Amino acid sequence: MTARITINDVAKLAGVSVGTVSRVINNTGCCHPSRRKRIEDAIRELNYVPNLNARAIRAVNSNCIGILIEKRSAENNFWLQSLLQALLQYIGRTKFHSYIQVVDSQADLNQAMRLPGNADGLILIGRFEADFFAMLERSFPVPAVTYWESMPYANGHSLAVNLDSGIRQLTEHLLALGHRHIGVVGNSLGADAEKSALFLRRIRGYWPDYPESLIACAEVTDHYHRRGAELTNALLDRHPEVTALFFLSDSFVLGGYGELNRRRITVPDDINIIGFDNSCLAMSMVPELTSVGFDFEVLAAQLVCSLIAAVTPEIPPPVFDAAKAIELEFYPRSSTRKVGTRG
Amino acid sequence: MTARITINDVAKLAGVSVGTVSRVINNTGCCHPSRRKRIEDAIRELNYVPNLNARAIRAVNSNCIGILIEKRSAENNFWLQSLLQALLQYIGRTKFHSYIQVVDSQADLNQAMRLPGNADGLILIGRFEADFFAMLERSFPVPAVTYWESMPYANGHSLAVNLDSGIRQLTEHLLALGHRHIGVVGNSLGADAEKSALFLRRIRGYWPDYPESLIACAEVTDHYHRRGAELTNALLDRHPEVTALFFLSDSFVLGGYGELNRRRITVPDDINIIGFDNSCLAMSMVPELTSVGFDFEVLAAQLVCSLIAAVTPEIPPPVFDAAKAIELEFYPRSSTRKVGTRG
DNA sequence: ATAGAAAATGGAAACGATTCAATATCGTTA
DNA sequence: TAACGATATTGAATCGTTTCCATTTTCTAT
Numbered sequence: 001m002t003a004r005i006t007i008n009d010v011a012k013l014a015g016v017s018v019g020t021v022s023r024v025i026n027n028t029g030c031c032h033p034s035r036r037k038r039i040e041d042a043i044r045e046l047n048y049v050p051n052l053n054a055r056a057i058r059a060v061n062s063n064c065i066g067i068l069i070e071k072r073s074a075e076n077n078f079w080l081q082s083l084l085q086a087l088l089q090y091i092g093r094t095k096f097h098s099y100i101q102v103v104d105s106q107a108d109l110n111q112a113m114r115l116p117g118n119a120d121g122l123i124l125i126g127r128f129e130a131d132f133f134a135m136l137e138r139s140f141p142v143p144a145v146t147y148w149e150s151m152p153y154a155n156g157h158s159l160a161v162n163l164d165s166g167i168r169q170l171t172e173h174l175l176a177l178g179h180r181h182i183g184v185v186g187n188s189l190g191a192d193a194e195k196s197a198l199f200l201r202r203i204r205g206y207w208p209d210y211p212e213s214l215i216a217c218a219e220v221t222d223h224y225h226r227r228g229a230e231l232t233n234a235l236l237d238r239h240p241e242v243t244a245l246f247f248l249s250d251s252f253v254l255g256g257y258g259e260l261n262r263r264r265i266t267v268p269d270d271i272n273i274i275g276f277d278n279s280c281l282a283m284s285m286v287p288e289l290t291s292v293g294f295d296f297e298v299l300a301a302q303l304v305c306s307l308i309a310a311v312t313p314e315i316p317p318p319v320f321d322a323a324k325a326i327e328l329e330f331y332p333r334s335s336t337r338k339v340g341t342r343g
Numbered sequence: 344m345t346a347r348i349t350i351n352d353v354a355k356l357a358g359v360s361v362g363t364v365s366r367v368i369n370n371t372g373c374c375h376p377s378r379r380k381r382i383e384d385a386i387r388e389l390n391y392v393p394n395l396n397a398r399a400i401r402a403v404n405s406n407c408i409g410i411l412i413e414k415r416s417a418e419n420n421f422w423l424q425s426l427l428q429a430l431l432q433y434i435g436r437t438k439f440h441s442y443i444q445v446v447d448s449q450a451d452l453n454q455a456m457r458l459p460g461n462a463d464g465l466i467l468i469g470r471f472e473a474d475f476f477a478m479l480e481r482s483f484p485v486p487a488v489t490y491w492e493s494m495p496y497a498n499g500h501s502l503a504v505n506l507d508s509g510i511r512q513l514t515e516h517l518l519a520l521g522h523r524h525i526g527v528v529g530n531s532l533g534a535d536a537e538k539s540a541l542f543l544r545r546i547r548g549y550w551p552d553y554p555e556s557l558i559a560c561a562e563v564t565d566h567y568h569r570r571g572a573e574l575t576n577a578l579l580d581r582h583p584e585v586t587a588l589f590f591l592s593d594s595f596v597l598g599g600y601g602e603l604n605r606r607r608i609t610v611p612d613d614i615n616i617i618g619f620d621n622s623c624l625a626m627s628m629v630p631e632l633t634s635v636g637f638d639f640e641v642l643a644a645q646l647v648c649s650l651i652a653a654v655t656p657e658i659p660p661p662v663f664d665a666a667k668a669i670e671l672e673f674y675p676r677s678s679t680r681k682v683g684t685r686g
Numbered sequence: 687a688t689a690g691a692a693a694a695t696g697g698a699a700a701c702g703a704t705t706c707a708a709t710a711t712c713g714t715t716a
Numbered sequence: 717t718a719a720c721g722a723t724a725t726t727g728a729a730t731c732g733t734t735t736c737c738a739t740t741t742t743c744t745a746t
Contacts, residue, residue, distance in 0.1 A: 047481040053396040053461040054702035099442035118396040138390040225627040258629025284568040286601025360696045397732035
């Protein structure tokens with residue numbers, strides 16, 4: 001385990017001072033071309049890589065974005081992977097680098113001591129406790145962004161989400177295909193509650209008699225798959241006439257799908273299904289799942305852009321207008337089809 | 344954006360020197376109880392959090408484990424999430440903290456400049472190019488562990504995997520249930536090739552006439568789900584007599600499952616299916632997927648323990664014998680059942 | 687009460703980078 | 717050629733921490 005190569009080694013080999021090397025690396029100030037070449041050669045020859053820790057201590061900004069994921073959000077969901085991928089890809093196109101950290105917002109805040117805290121700004125994914133924000137504000141006073149849930153945090157900025165327009169698109173899609181008996185399977189907690197309420201209001205606008213019993217929601221905190229199967233089972237017993245199922249979270253889809261297979265009900269021939277989240281599951285299933293959800297590339301771009309804007313006030317305004325609400329996109333795929341038609 | 348609180352602030356408030364504060368925080372050396380309490384109070388009052396960057400520069404070890412994920416492995420697979428979760432959980436029980444970084448092993452190695460490189464050791468997930476190891480060896484001379492694939496890297500250590508014993512368990516399970524016509528769906532590239540070869544050898548031990556046409560493998564680099572459906576389709580056309588399907592990677596399961604649904608073939612009543620990887624998909628499907636794969640908690644423990652052992656030679660030998668090959672576990676679930684029985 | 691050992695503490699160097707003030711170099715013009 | 721401004725470069729201070737060494741305090745045993 002040889003010693004790590006430092007900027008001093010480079011300076012010595014190139015026969016210049018460390019300050020000059022630093023300036024060449026960061027492209028700040030000028031440098032004589034011949035000298036610059038000598039330094040760059042030395043860097044290449046030694047395989048020098050700057051120590052980002054040392055840089056982060058001294059420099060005003062570390063060019064690092066921290067991605068904090070709430071622990072529970074890291075479990076039992078299929079969209080996280082897609083979002084992370086999009087975030088990392090977008091960050092990769094900027095001058096920033098990033099690290100990911102999973103934090104347990106409920107646990108003893110002492111564990112927060114483990115936060116590297118060298119980031120210029122934070123992207124928060126999932127729902128954090130208020131205590132956590134308080135700790136963040138005191139101990140890591142850097143800008144932060146999230147979406148959906150607002151942040152009780154001075155340096156925090158939350159992107160608004162236009163949930164209702166997504167629900168509207170979905171409702172209109174199903175109605176346009178000729179569906180009337182649309183069942184809903186989901187959680188009665190958290191975001192799902194908001195979704196089902198919006199859906200109910202929407203569909204009653206078209207069909208005032210839509211019965212609440214078509215909505216099969218229960219309090220679910222784990223075993224989403226199994227509960228998805230159970231809820232689907234109960235719903236189909238209660239309303240055998242349903243022609244479409246709306247799963248409020250993709251986590252419920254697999255269970256519901258299994259129940260359909262058990263009953264030898266085929267998608268989309270016998271029944272249409274639609275998900276929510278646009279997770280990787282939606283694209284991986286066969287037939288592919290029609291879904292409402294974020295365009296993760298857009299969401300990632302929004303989050304990163306508005307964070308960078310907050311971190312470096314001198315840069316021009318971000319590509320995306322952070323003040324504008326994020327729209328949910330509608331992704332029609334092969335799990336929905338006009339009623340009565342066959343593939 | 345107030346200034347960050349440093350160890351100096353704590354020392355001033357507690358009326359001691361920074362050295363003493365540092366010693367109290369790190370529990371190194373002794374400290375008078377009354378003074379210790381005063382310091383701890385000051386830390387609490389100021390919400391002081393040590394700057395891990397500064398620590399990492401000075402200290403011989405940063406108590407940080409870097410998790411490097413090869414980019415392609417982060418896409419289109421369902422086991423990564425389970426493994427990461429297990430890794431983070433296990434690391435959380437040690438004195439180490441961690442960061443995750445997705446690196447594109449194929450991209451210009453300049454992007455490697457973005458590696459924080461403050462880690463005491465690295466856990467590598469996925470298949471990296473040889474160039475990457477060379478870069479790692481020169482620029483980040485810290486111990487690293489991975490599994491399955493061996494590492495052409497001086498400081499690297501790869502845990503061996505006993506693939507064959509996992510295949511044996513699976514084969515014996517299916518034969519014990521009465522299956523003879525077992526179809527295989529998977530990739531003809533990479534690890535899947537190894538798996539199918541081992542399976543073929545195994546099953547011919549019991550059933551010498553097992554025809555190679557039951558193995559439906561093709562070169563797949565993306566759209567695993569769709570290819571899974573296509574391969575399953577072709578296989579069922581060719582061999583309508585199959586009573587069990589072995590999916591070499593869980594990525595193929597969703598597509599295959601969709602094809603079964605389309606044909607109104609029910610699992611496990613009409614056909615049994617078995618996966619490989621023990622991904623979160625296996626537990627999320629209904630019926631739950633019988634699978635062969637790593638017990639991710641064990642794998643995570645092995646990886647972390649052997650890395651920690653490499654990082655701190657003075658600690659007692661790890662809980663797990665790093666020299667011993669990792670066994671694949673067999674997880675019987677409800678997607679397999681004795682032939683001819685009904686639920 | 688006191689010597690000596692043990693424990694606790696303070697002060698300063700060091701880690702590897704950036705950055706700023708001071709200095710050196712260069713090219714241009716009077 | 718000397719003076720000047722512009723540009724390059726150096727050297728040192730600095731960031732927040734750990735760690736070493738010297739010093740002071742406390743404890744124990746005579």
